Amino acid sequence: MFPFRLAPLALTLCLAAGPAVAESILFVGNSFTFGATSPVLRYRPEVVTDLNKEGIGGVPAIFKVLTSQAKLDYTVSLETSPGKNLDWHLDNRLPLIDRPWDVVILQGQSTLDLERPGDPTRLIDGGRRLSDRLGQRNPAARIYYEATWSRADLTYAKPSPWKGKPIGAMARDVRAGYDRARAVSKSVRGVLPVGEAWNRAMETGVADPNPYDGISFGMVDLWGWDQYHASAAGYYLSALVIFGAVTGLDPRSLGERETAAYELGLSPSQAKGLQEAAHAQLRAEGLLPDLQATPVRTGP
Template sequence: MQRQEAADVKAWRRWSVALTAFLAGTAALPVRAETILFVGNSFTFGAHSPVMRYRPDLVRDLNNEGIGGVPALFKTFAEEAGQNWTVSLETSPGKDLAFHYEQKRREIDGRWDVVILQDYSTLDAQRPGDPTRHAEAAGLIASMLRRANPRVRIELVTTWSRADLTYRTPSPWRGKPIDAMADDLAAGNAYALRRNPEIAGAIPVGQAWNRAWRDRVADPNPYDGIAYGQVDLWTWDQYHASAAGYYLEALVVFGKVTGYDVRRLGEQERAGRDLGLDPRVVGRLQAIAQAELTQAIP
């Protein structure tokens, strides 16, 4: 009996060692190749920042404009995480989703695994905050994409509050708290999701910006100076994002799409270094993104 038990223990140990070695080996392998398409405007291609021309060789720009943008940050994170994504983008400045459906169908109509849709910064340029046009265009694009791949996963990006529309320029958000616009945009995406249940969900970029202000990682009012130790998520026009703002956007998108804990990328993450971000800021932005995703994802 004792001999049999000893043999069983040895066999179990050999099996355990073999299993551990197998798992260690497979953990180092990249996941199967998947395709992702980003559709959007300057908030996706990284206008007014070095993100716009960041590593364009990593991605396929369907308009052949040499854009890297947030999609190239996504691809960089994927490489670091050992994930094999083929990343494409179709972007145009100042345009909404209706434009992409009406004018760019030839470029975006295809078989994709994941598609990220980012609309105009106020949802509707003529009626800021009204989600009707946004929901309709998102639905049309979703239906088109599902004909090519019924299993495509489509996500809507909830963008950020604009400082110019909150503090200076007449708008529905003038004089309101800085987080109000992002919350209204999130409500607009919620409306679009109710109208289009085939769309998987929304990516809470604007809510991550709100969290960065609440946690004093970022300064909420660039017009009165940037507080010491905080970053400005906007660029010079107080409308588009800075490198830090786009970096936070990319973290939230990557974490939502892949389920990867973006804190694992670490303070020395390559894109953050390439963009000249303080490693401490990189770590804090990763923590902000992950905290928002943990709250947003069931």
């Protein structure tokens, strides 16, 4: 569990008092961070700094829009490359990211290891080395791992360690790998439960668990057209989890007519359901204070 960033009273005052002191946040990841197979890839790139200068908005841009509506001032940067694990960023992009960030989100390969699916060994080593390096640059940095979702293609269609298992199994295995990585990474504060929020959305009827047999009426499809990456809804749910864990604010406070959801084509009921799934997962892990959701002014 993470230490809360703000006490409940401070959270209320934060919303009432206007913009907070600016904080820097860096997202390091791959296509699951930059939003492949969805409009999220090019979503509002002007509100973030893509350190690779590729014009990407991605999940970091959604995070920026969410926090701006909550009157929080984050300077958001991202460094991403498709299919990479954390050691690649350390070995190939260190000059871009070796700075004293306030917050860092680290997201590794979707199967933990491309060559050995399900094996967290490479994640454990690369994550430790990268997080320790960034922690040295700013010992007060809040560094988190992001545990990602189950891939429908590897559960229902392609040979993998998860084929034929329940759809939530891969996300739980990925989370276990990140938990092991966190245990040896002294600079990492916690693991963001993105994949488990996906599981919860499916378990509660917000999202359809199997895109291969059609999407049930009233449910969202969390996956993109390749049943591997996320849809706009899936990336939005990811951003909501990150928003809640990093800020300590209830995702439900954003409201069903929240701006990013509207701009990405999500209906008010879809936005509400995804916010509730994010909130429930964060609360289940003790990542949100026991505080009534305080609405923020949002919407187009």
